[in-house]
Amino acid sequence: MSVDAKERPLTPATEPFAEPLAELDRQRARALQMGGAEKLAKRKAEGTLNARERLDHLLDAGTFKESGLLARSARPEARAKTPADGKVAGFGKIDGRWVGIVSNDFTVMGASSAAINGKKMKHIKDVSTQRGMPLVFLGESTGARMPDRMGAIGRSILGQDRYEYRRMRETPWVTAQLGDCYGSSTWYACMADYVVMRKGATMAVASSRVTSLAISQPVDKEDLGGWKLHTAISGLVDVAVDTDQQALDLAKKFLSYLPSHSNQAPPTYPVPEGSDEPIKDILKLVPESRTQVYDMRRVIKTIADKDSVFELKPGFGRAVVTALARLDGRTVGFIGNNPMFKGGAVDPDGCAKVTGFLVLCDSFNIPIVMLVDVPGFLIGIEGERRGAPGKIINWMNALALCTVPKISVILRKSYGQAYLNMGGGRNSDEVALWPTADLGFMDPRTGVNVVYGIREEDDPALFKQKVEELSRDTSAWDLAVLYEAQEVLDPRDTRQYLIDMIEVHRLRMTNCVGEHLMRTWPTSFG
């Protein structure tokens, strides 16, 4: 709350305003009891923070300005048991910057969504997006409150805000899923730019109990909407952690890379000492032979400012890495193929992940760096069934709509259509090559089979000759001659090259603000 009643001496009963002020204190104190001592003690014993402790952990000390502490249920019979109507809302600061925040209080009727707390959420959301503050949503709610939402009266309070689910990316939205999340907690997570989940939390359309009743068979909570499902299969959650505190720390860290709103450049940070050192050893990280794999996440860590890499969706679509990081103190978005998984061949999940990441970066004025080592898109019946071509072209469309600077560095392979998706040609502002770059349309050994119908086992000598023929004209030198790449780099110069090119391409005319052509794109592409 904005005023701490405990710090102010009681107004003597003979003074003006004595009774109304005493009543104000009483009402505030009752609201702060939340769902009652017993429920709060149970949570504490389970090691879970309550809605107000979560705010204390996340926000800068003493900055929370509560909105609607005294709000309660619109139904008189439920009024006594609905402090703050189950959703603690307001404004506060994270790392010195204002945010709007809603923290679900599960001890109050399971933080179920009802008329008054719906008004609170709408207010915080409207103020945050209109005044240029990030919105933080701490999810833990059972869904729609019953019987409030039943019957004709229920309909009359539902859906009264035509813009409730309109996301225009005016400001960053972050969600932490910290318990059972059904209904609004799930919907808001699906509209967010970043979602972190505590292991043990669940996120689904409806609870396992409701789902079980609907399909007449038992449903396990973890199977229905646990962290493994959402970080590896649905891709709706970026990352899962063990505790509430870790989840809140990651939400805070994510916001450190982003501006408060879309008409601002991201904040800059001092460059940690030693940031220029790791790149000197990069030649040991990437094998020269294209048959051997390596972990692109280590390459990104080597290039970026020390300890600045923040990977998004690390367990989903793993053949491609998406990570926020800093270069010379400024936020950049890295997209890197990862040969460690599926040889770096991008599957439909990977495509969806990159598309979402491009939308995020472009919407919040974050330059993009692509690190390329891609044998192509993963081909096969399963991918086609999942609409792989549509996802490939979504990515391509997103890349074409990006107005932030895009720099592409080709480390080794860049084959087929994936060459374009990873910024080849004029699909990025600058293309640099390592001397190991290989830019054929496909692996030459496969190409010999496709073009000439010759298999190695049929005629090894002829096969070798044709492989050599097809391998010509695919080197870094060939592309550099045609100015299809603007630079061939000693790999050890990659960090400095990227710092320089991002500075060259800085959006000076608009104070680093892009056009945000994808601000209305969907918030999930899975």
Next chain:
Amino acid sequence: MAEVKVASEITGSVWKIVANIGDKVVEEDTLIILESMKMEIPILAPEAGTVKEIRVKEGEPISEGDVAVILEK
């Protein structure tokens, strides 16, 4: 003891079996190396555990989704 089935994410052939039964592994340790798309692609441990069973042999083909190793947590 919970079991973790470790499946191949990709179709190819088993090039080298790195792990031995009884080995204790940590997350992202290499268990098997496949040959696929002209590359040596590892199957990694998804979490820490002990290698209980290896279901593939070197030189054998393997399909996406085939279980190659069973870990015991």
